[in-house]
Amino acid sequence: MPQILVEALAKTYRVAERAPGLAGAVRGLVRRRWREVHALAGVSFSLEAGELLAFIGPNGAGKSTTVKILSGILRPTSGRVEVGGLVPWQDRVRHVARIGVVFGQRSQLWWDLPVIDGFDLLADIYRVEATRYRSRRDELVALLRLEPLLDQPVRQLSLGQRMRAEFAASLLHDPAILFLDEPTIGLDAPSKLAVREFVRRLNREQGVTVLLTTHDMHDVEALAERVIVIGQGRLLADGSVESLRASVLSERRLYIDFAAPAPELAIAGVTVRARSGRSLELAFDPSKIPAPSLIAAIATQHAVEDIHVDEPAIEEVITRFYDLHDAGES
Amino acid sequence: MNGPLNSLALYGRYVATSLRAQAQYPAATLMLTAGHFAATAIEFLGVFALFNRFGAVGGWSFGEAALFYALVNIMFALADLLTRGFDVFGTDFVRTGNFDRLLLRPRSTVLQLIGHEVRLSRLGRLLQAFAVLVLATHLVPIAWDAASIALALWAVAGGVALFAGILVLQATLAFWTVESLEIVNVLTYGGVQAAQYPLNIYAAWFRRLLTFGVPLACVAYYPVVAILKRPDPLGAPDWLLPLTPLAGFAFLALSFLAWRAGLAHYASTGS
Structure with a gap:
């Protein structure tokens, strides 16, 4: 039995349609017209304990609806969900005691209170036994370097500091599953790296199952072994980052700096993506022309100063993927 | 520690936290x-x-009217002090999405909302x-004895329940709309205004509204008549007077039924 089981999950919202202007508002009072929006239209997947899954998709794809259903906030229109053997929306209190949730855009701490007071209160809310709470808190404080922040009111923390405190707050009750909703949004580069490092350790060393939604593809590359792409309420792909890459954009990139102005090149299976002064960016398909042969072909004819091969950026892969599936922002 | 005791302890914790903030x-x-x-x-x-202008109103002296005023305002001040979370529910919880955070915690939403803030400033009214x-x-003078003190406390409890019920209803409306909830102030502030005068000065339809609709008269007027040991000019039997504050608790219970319907609605719309 997987830890998270989702079968044919569907969620339809009824949205009131209103004509613009005062006349429309008045008409809306008398007779409302409803439009159905299919936020989720049959999504299935499962997750074993200890997995780290990234959920990606354009805005409005159904990511937050899925997370809200999995965390017990929303009730789906149809479909089956079990998390650790519980149906989240039927057994909310028992279910949420076992999960942790971090929203990148919303705080769960008390704005005017010192961080430590918020932790104490959460321990009571989650009924964490006192000695267990102290050892868990000290562990998280050390891992997240929170010691100097504990006595500061939350409102005085920087966003990066606050996110570290949020992570600790959502883990005090030792949840088996952690939901992260855009946890790195708005963070500076060092804070993003710190968050990723922490999530990775949490997953690898403590075996916490992590389900992450994000728009930051570096989060995905740095963290997730498995990616689910969702678009217009449907599951578009479920697999590793590599398999996703291979399925839509298997090409490689060759970046060359020449000793002289960049020459014209005509090699079969190779296209020039960019040219500036003495530099060229080429795209090639490694199954048609392997990188060593291509490099050799160029280096024997031209004086080359620097050369490196890379894969297309993950953003590009995803954009291409959305285009292929006609799943852009809806 | 489990069950109600644990919830009470947590409520104490919330209160301490709110006071510190x-x-x-x-x-x-x-x-x-x-x-x-x-x-x-x-x-x-x-x-x-x-009262200075007219001497007495509806057969009540200024001192007696002051007792109506005092009890109604004690009830309202206490309810207002305790139910801030429901009062700001639409603006601070539904519109901002913060209600989701309450649903993500393994406690009843009602406990978390009454624990949200204990509004110290309401001590001014109290x-x-x-x-x-x-x-x-x-002025009257009232000779307080055990029975009348008990009756006053009982009436205040019923009144706190009634006003809390009104605020729970206001919060419940926020599940459907976050606009124009000020209309509910007609019931809270307007209710306080209405109930701080003796019931018999009002027209019959308004008396019925205050007795059977929003039963402010049951938590203020009738028990005060009993405390003053006067026969009810409206003719309610003496034995009934001390029972009327029950209506406040009934109102609160109905409000919580509505609240549960609101919760179910929220779970299916998420907004």
Whole structure:
């Protein structure tokens, strides 16, 4: 039995349609017209304990609806969900005691209170036994370097500091599953790296199952072994980052700096993506022309100063993927 | 520790937390409290002016009217002090999405909302109401004994339940719309205004509304008549008077039924 089981999950919202202007508002009072929006239209997947899954998709794809259903906030229109053997929306209190949730855009701490007071209160809310709470808190404080922040009111923390405190707050009750909703949004580069490092350790060393939604593809590359792409309420792909890459954009990139102005090149299976002064960016398909042969072909004819091969950026892969599936922002 | 005891302990924790948060802004809290004291004191001056002009209203002396005023304001001040979370539910929880955070915690949403904030500034109204209570005691005069104290406490409990019920209903409406909830102030502030005068001065339809609709008369008028040991000019039997505050609890219970319907609606729409 997987830890998270989702079968044919569907969620339809009824949205009131209103004509613009005062006349429309008045008409809306008398007779409302409803439009159905299919936020989720049959999504299935499962997750074993200890997995780290990234959920990606354009805005409005159904990511937050899925997370809200999995965390017990929303009730789906149809479909089956079990998390650790519980149906989240039927057994909310028992279910949420076992999960942790971090929203990148919303705080769960008390704005005017010192961080430590918020932790104490959460321990009571989650009924964490006192000695267990102290050892868990000290562990998280050390891992997240929170010691100097504990006595500061939350409102005085920087966003990066606050996110570290949020992570600790959502883990005090030792949840088996952690939901992260855009946890790195708005963070500076060092804070993003710190968050990723922490999530990775949490997953690898403590075996916490992590389900992450994000728009930051570096989060995905740095963290997730498995990616689910969702678009217009449907599951578009479920697999590793590599398999996703291979399925839509298997090409490689060759970046060359020449000793002289960049020459014209005509090699079969190779296209020039960019040219500036003495530099060229080429795209090639490694199954048609392997990188060593291509490099050799160029280096024997031209004086080359620097050369490196890379894969297309993950953003590009995803954009291409959305285009292929006609799943852009809806 | 489990069950109600644990919830009570957590509520105590919430209260301590809220007081500490307000202690961060001592000047603001004091000014607000003083403001509430002054505003309600001026309101009471209006009552005094009325009785000073007419001597008695509906057969009630100024001292007796002061007792109505004091008890109603004690009830409302306590309810207002305790149910801030419901009062700001639409603006601070539904519109901002913060209600999701409450649903993500393994506790009842009601407990978390009453624990949200204990509004110290409402002590201003409470103090003023107690001052009026002392005044009424001297003017009537009222000889407080165990029975009348118990009856007053019972009425206040019923009144707190009633006003809390109104605020729960206001919060429940926020599940459907976050606009125009000020309309509910007609029931809270308007209700306080109406119930601080004796019921028999009102027209029959309004008396029925205050008895059977929003039963403010059941928590204020009828018990006060019993405390004053006067026969009810409206003819309610003496034995019934001390039972009427039950209506406040019934109202609160119905409000919680509506609240549960609101929760179910929220779970299916998420907004």
